[in-house]
Amino acid sequence: MTFESAAQPAPTPPPMPSTMPGPAPAAPSATPALQLVQLAKRFGQKVAVDGLSLVVPQGSMFGLVGPNGAGKTTTLSMATGLLRPDHGTAAVLGHDVWRDPAGAKAITGVLPDGVHLFDRLTGAELLRYNGLLRSMPEADVVSRSAELMDALGLADTAGTVVADYSAGMRKKIALACALIHAPRLLVLDEPFEAVDPVSGEAIRAILRGFVASGGTVVLSSHVMELVESLCDHVAVVADGRLIATGTLDEVRGGASLQERFVQMVGQRPSGTEGLAWLRTSSR
Numbered sequence: 001m002t003f004e005s006a007a008q009p010a011p012t013p014p015p016m017p018s019t020m021p022g023p024a025p026a027a028p029s030a031t032p033a034l035q036l037v038q039l040a041k042r043f044g045q046k047v048a049v050d051g052l053s054l055v056v057p058q059g060s061m062f063g064l065v066g067p068n069g070a071g072k073t074t075t076l077s078m079a080t081g082l083l084r085p086d087h088g089t090a091a092v093l094g095h096d097v098w099r100d101p102a103g104a105k106a107i108t109g110v111l112p113d114g115v116h117l118f119d120r121l122t123g124a125e126l127l128r129y130n131g132l133l134r135s136m137p138e139a140d141v142v143s144r145s146a147e148l149m150d151a152l153g154l155a156d157t158a159g160t161v162v163a164d165y166s167a168g169m170r171k172k173i174a175l176a177c178a179l180i181h182a183p184r185l186l187v188l189d190e191p192f193e194a195v196d197p198v199s200g201e202a203i204r205a206i207l208r209g210f211v212a213s214g215g216t217v218v219l220s221s222h223v224m225e226l227v228e229s230l231c232d233h234v235a236v237v238a239d240g241r242l243i244a245t246g247t248l249d250e251v252r253g254g255a256s257l258q259e260r261f262v263q264m265v266g267q268r269p270s271g272t273e274g275l276a277w278l279r280t281s282s283r
C-alpha cells in the first residue's frame, strides 16, 4: 500500500514541535552523529528526496518513518555513501561522506535495503571477510564473529552458506557485518523486517547497549509501535521532504506515534465503498 496523499494537511493538527525547513536542535557543543544538509535526489522525472536537512544527535536512537516511497531508503543511501546526491551534503561525526569517504565509512556501520551478500560464503566466512576488509586483527575478527553470531542466534548456522539462509537470517548476518568493526554510527534500513520476535528482542538489546555506550543508531521502520518503544528521536518524511523531527515526545505531541503519523502524512480513504466483490456477504 502507498500513501498517495502524503503530506496532506490534517484537519486539526496539534502544534508541530519542529517543522521544515531546518534540522532538529542538537546539543550545542556536540558534533552531530549524522548531519544532512539539503540532500536532493531525482530519478528521471521523479524527485525522490527534495532538499532534506536533518540532524541526528550523538547518542540517540533515531527513527526515520514515512509512507512507502517517501524517500527513506534514498536518503539513507545518500547519507552512507551508497548513492551520490544531486545536491546537498552528508557528514558523519564531522566527516563529509563524499569528500572524506574513508573517514566517514570507518566509523559507520550500514544495513542497506535489500542487502546483497556474497552468498556462496558461509555466515562465518562472510563476517571474517567484512572484518578483514575493515583491517581488523584476525583474533578480534574471530572473537567478535563468535559473539555476534551467538547474540543473534546464528551460532548453529555459522558453517552454512548464506544462500541457504532464510530472509530473517540474512538480515541478521547483514546486521552482524554492520557491527563487527564497532562503528560509532549505525544506519539500519528496516532492521526488523522478516526477523522473528526472539531475534528482534536480541537486536533491540544489542542496539540499546550500543547507544548506552555512546553509539548512535538511525533506523527506518514502518512499525510505529517498534519506533515508539525503541527510539528517543524521530523524523517523519513524506514526498522526499522532512515533515517533522525532534524527540519522540515532541513529535507525537501527546498522541501515539501512529496517530500523529496518520495526521501528518494524510489519511487514506477508508475503502468502504470499494472491494465489494471481496466481502463474502455480497456473494
Ligand SMILES: Nc1ncnc2c1ncn2[C@@H]1O[C@H](COP(=O)(O)OP(=O)(O)OP(=O)(O)O)[C@@H](O)[C@H]1O
Residues within 6 Å of the ligand: 043, 046, 047, 048, 066, 067, 068, 069, 070, 071, 072, 073, 074, 075
Ligand atoms: N533507482 C530508482 N530509480 C527510479 N526511481 C527510484 C529509484 N529508487 C527510488 N525511486 C523512487 O524514489 C521514491 C523514493 O523511494 P525510496 O525507496 O527512497 O522510498 P522509501 O521511503 O524507502 O519507500 P519504502 O517505505 O516503500 O521502502 C519512490 O517513488 C521510488 O519509486
